[in-house]
Amino acid sequence: MAPRSGTRPFSQKTITDVAQRAGVSISTVSRVINQSAPVSSNLENKVKAAIAELDYRPQTAARALAGQKTHTIGLLLAEIGTDFYPLMIRAIEAEARKNHFNLLINVAGDDTSIEGEIPYTLGEYNSDGVLVFPASLSDDELYRMHLNNFPVVLVQRRPPAGLEFPCITIENKLPARKMVDHLIEVHGFRRIAFLSGLADHEDARRREQGYHESLESHGIPYDPTIVAQGYFQKQASQDAVCEWITAGFEFDAIFACDDISAIGALSALNRAGLNVPNDVAVVGFDDIEVSRFLSPPLTTVKVPIQEIGRAAIQQLLAFMNGEVPDMCTHFETELVIRRSCGCR
Amino acid sequence: MAPRSGTRPFSQKTITDVAQRAGVSISTVSRVINQSAPVSSNLENKVKAAIAELDYRPQTAARALAGQKTHTIGLLLAEIGTDFYPLMIRAIEAEARKNHFNLLINVAGDDTSIEGEIPYTLGEYNSDGVLVFPASLSDDELYRMHLNNFPVVLVQRRPPAGLEFPCITIENKLPARKMVDHLIEVHGFRRIAFLSGLADHEDARRREQGYHESLESHGIPYDPTIVAQGYFQKQASQDAVCEWITAGFEFDAIFACDDISAIGALSALNRAGLNVPNDVAVVGFDDIEVSRFLSPPLTTVKVPIQEIGRAAIQQLLAFMNGEVPDMCTHFETELVIRRSCGCR
DNA sequence: AACGCTTTCGAAAGCGCTTTCATAGCATAC
DNA sequence: GTATGCTATGAAAGCGCTTTCGAAAGCGTT
Numbered sequence: 001m002a003p004r005s006g007t008r009p010f011s012q013k014t015i016t017d018v019a020q021r022a023g024v025s026i027s028t029v030s031r032v033i034n035q036s037a038p039v040s041s042n043l044e045n046k047v048k049a050a051i052a053e054l055d056y057r058p059q060t061a062a063r064a065l066a067g068q069k070t071h072t073i074g075l076l077l078a079e080i081g082t083d084f085y086p087l088m089i090r091a092i093e094a095e096a097r098k099n100h101f102n103l104l105i106n107v108a109g110d111d112t113s114i115e116g117e118i119p120y121t122l123g124e125y126n127s128d129g130v131l132v133f134p135a136s137l138s139d140d141e142l143y144r145m146h147l148n149n150f151p152v153v154l155v156q157r158r159p160p161a162g163l164e165f166p167c168i169t170i171e172n173k174l175p176a177r178k179m180v181d182h183l184i185e186v187h188g189f190r191r192i193a194f195l196s197g198l199a200d201h202e203d204a205r206r207r208e209q210g211y212h213e214s215l216e217s218h219g220i221p222y223d224p225t226i227v228a229q230g231y232f233q234k235q236a237s238q239d240a241v242c243e244w245i246t247a248g249f250e251f252d253a254i255f256a257c258d259d260i261s262a263i264g265a266l267s268a269l270n271r272a273g274l275n276v277p278n279d280v281a282v283v284g285f286d287d288i289e290v291s292r293f294l295s296p297p298l299t300t301v302k303v304p305i306q307e308i309g310r311a312a313i314q315q316l317l318a319f320m321n322g323e324v325p326d327m328c329t330h331f332e333t334e335l336v337i338r339r340s341c342g343c344r
Numbered sequence: 345m346a347p348r349s350g351t352r353p354f355s356q357k358t359i360t361d362v363a364q365r366a367g368v369s370i371s372t373v374s375r376v377i378n379q380s381a382p383v384s385s386n387l388e389n390k391v392k393a394a395i396a397e398l399d400y401r402p403q404t405a406a407r408a409l410a411g412q413k414t415h416t417i418g419l420l421l422a423e424i425g426t427d428f429y430p431l432m433i434r435a436i437e438a439e440a441r442k443n444h445f446n447l448l449i450n451v452a453g454d455d456t457s458i459e460g461e462i463p464y465t466l467g468e469y470n471s472d473g474v475l476v477f478p479a480s481l482s483d484d485e486l487y488r489m490h491l492n493n494f495p496v497v498l499v500q501r502r503p504p505a506g507l508e509f510p511c512i513t514i515e516n517k518l519p520a521r522k523m524v525d526h527l528i529e530v531h532g533f534r535r536i537a538f539l540s541g542l543a544d545h546e547d548a549r550r551r552e553q554g555y556h557e558s559l560e561s562h563g564i565p566y567d568p569t570i571v572a573q574g575y576f577q578k579q580a581s582q583d584a585v586c587e588w589i590t591a592g593f594e595f596d597a598i599f600a601c602d603d604i605s606a607i608g609a610l611s612a613l614n615r616a617g618l619n620v621p622n623d624v625a626v627v628g629f630d631d632i633e634v635s636r637f638l639s640p641p642l643t644t645v646k647v648p649i650q651e652i653g654r655a656a657i658q659q660l661l662a663f664m665n666g667e668v669p670d671m672c673t674h675f676e677t678e679l680v681i682r683r684s685c686g687c688r
Numbered sequence: 689a690a691c692g693c694t695t696t697c698g699a700a701a702g703c704g705c706t707t708t709c710a711t712a713g714c715a716t717a718c
Numbered sequence: 719g720t721a722t723g724c725t726a727t728g729a730a731a732g733c734g735c736t737t738t739c740g741a742a743a744g745c746g747t748t
Contacts, residue, residue, distance in 0.1 A: 025697070456734085
């Protein structure tokens with residue numbers, strides 16, 4: 001009966017089955033599913049009944065091929081293990097599903113791609129648009145997508161020179177500066193260490209600038225011995241701070257360029273028997289979920305993670321619909337003073 | 345030239361373009377791409393050159409439709425915001441991509457599904473198999489998939505009665521019991537509080553059983569006043585412990601059924617000015633990434649999160665290939681003694 | 689009753705691929 | 719030289735949908 005049966009080990013209902021059962025043509029079934037054209041309520045009910053009885057669901061591949069849209073949004077991340085993304089992805093997923101889009105996830109970096117093979121990532125051949133996070137996609141690929149007029153929204157990242165993509169950014173420099181100002185002005189610290197992020201991460205660079213500017217405006221000389229790379233990683237940050245301690249470097253506060261690094265710093269201090277904030281103050285950036293539950297609760301900068309995710313999808317959807325998206329959606333961030341800086 | 349051109353705002357190369365450029369038929373191109381049949385090296389090189397020149401990538405939708413497989417694996421989660429999943433997903437993603445599969449992610453719970461609409465989740469119509477996590481899919485849906493012989497692997501969850509699915513499980517009861525034993529035998533605690541997880545989470549239930557068994561075997565009466573629901577959430581756990589404290593309940597240790605809850609407990613204790621482990625010991629379960637960086641480092645049970653993820657994909661792939669998968673892959677877990685229990 | 693107009697529906701084409709099937713080409717055996 | 723078996727290749731069918739197009743049906747008007 002079914003030609004080529006058995007290619008799939010499991011049976012699949014098709015639109016033809018539904019049409020037969022409802023006594024209509026497949027066009028009509030398609031129309032009630034997609035509400036793409038008026039159907040008399042009589043037939044509509046019959047079709048709906050048939051769909052329910054068969055528990056029919058359209059095959060997305062066939063839909064995508066015929067309709068020339070995949071109903072899928074791609075997510076290009078560099079790293080998912082970090083504690084920053086889960087909340088973001090959750091917001092993105094919710095927003096995508098609300099708009100009836102699927103989410104395809106791709107973590108760059110763990111590169112298993114073999115030379116000569118067709119690259120196996122995300123793009124116009126498997127999604128209608130992608131959200132690109134920092135360090136996940138080369139400028140070359142971005143350029144290619146731009147040429148193809150493929151919808152891309154950059155998150156926490158600005159387009160490379162010459163390309164125009166909508167992007168979602170946050171305020172980094174000013175709050176970083178304010179944070180260091182706070183350390184200096186309110187608490188009187190002068191020896192403020194810094195844990196930097198990744199070199200190709202724009203947010204991290206801007207936060208570092210804020211650190212520099214604050215020091216400078218207070219006449220505090222920049223001391224590279226108490227600046228280290230935290231790489232957005234707990235372990236690396238902990239190691240760096242441990243080294244400072246064993247080397248005997250003096251510092252009365254640490255500004256970590258993200259909360260992950262701050263956690264590493266906290267841990268190093270704790271191991272060394274140093275009290276936070278009495279012996280050394282620690283502050284971070286991002287306000288990830290765990291930060292307010294740390295001991296002591298972390299003073300940090302609140303980044304509206306979920307709003308960013310939601311905005312990213314909304315901009316992408318607008319782009320995909322041919323609307324003109326905001327080329328730059330900028331979110332403000334604000335200091336959250338808790339106890340790790342010495343307040344209270 | 346191209347009929348219906350412009351349905352997509354961006355141009356797409358097709359296999360026909362490649363074939364023309366290489367001067368061969370599309371069958372040959374397909375064979376080169378999929379290595380599904382021998383092609384003379386002469387033509388193979390021409391085709392590969394044409395693919396490279398055009399930067400061609402096959403459309404997944406057409407591939408899926410013609411080949412009757414989507415090359416996509418679905419992930420059905422109840423919650424992605426928890427700190428447990430990122431590492432798991434990362435391992436899953438890496439393993440999936442190594443096998444040339446895409447990952448479609450679906451977070452249940454934030455249910456936007458409208459009555460009467462076709463449910464918009466994962467299944468045989470958009471993936472070749474799914475990984476089902478606890479609390480993400482109803483038994484009814486599982487039953488339906490089983491009927492359709494659709495490949496499913498359950499992670500941290502056993503199949504409902506009557507259904508056979510491969511599943512990945514971990515050892516819960518014994519290590520939980522050992523953990524409480526440790527608290528009692530090594531540290532001499534008798535008043536051990538418990539933060540439970542979600543009722544429909546098997547791991548959580550088994551951990552609770554281990555807690556009960558340990559108490560019982562040491563002749564310690566079960567006291568429900570110092571048992572509360574932590575819901576795998578930091579905030580809920582913190583609230584619960586705060587309540588115990590303000591109510592004046594006595595306890596010298598807290599066994600949290602996962603590390604997230606332990607973090608909430610730690611936070612509550614810290615806020616109340618109580619020292620861990622001197623005033624109250626805290627232990628958890630899972631050994632999530634942050635646990636060793638807490639102050640103090642958390643004594644917990646190490647769950648091989650990444651191995652679980654890898655095994656889940658491997659079992660699913662085996663299942664999808666028609667091989668007989670192990671119906672139950674069981675992972676051992678081990679106590680990780682750090683400082684929050686009072687050791688050292 | 690005949691006409692035009694609108695609305696509803698089905699037939700059929702086609703989306704870009706995989707795969708079957710037939711054939712052309714070639715080497716080997718008689 | 720013909721019969722035989724193999725391999726490499728192309729033509730064409732078809733995967734399950736969406737969408738166009740034309741026909742049929744309904745309806746109001748003359």
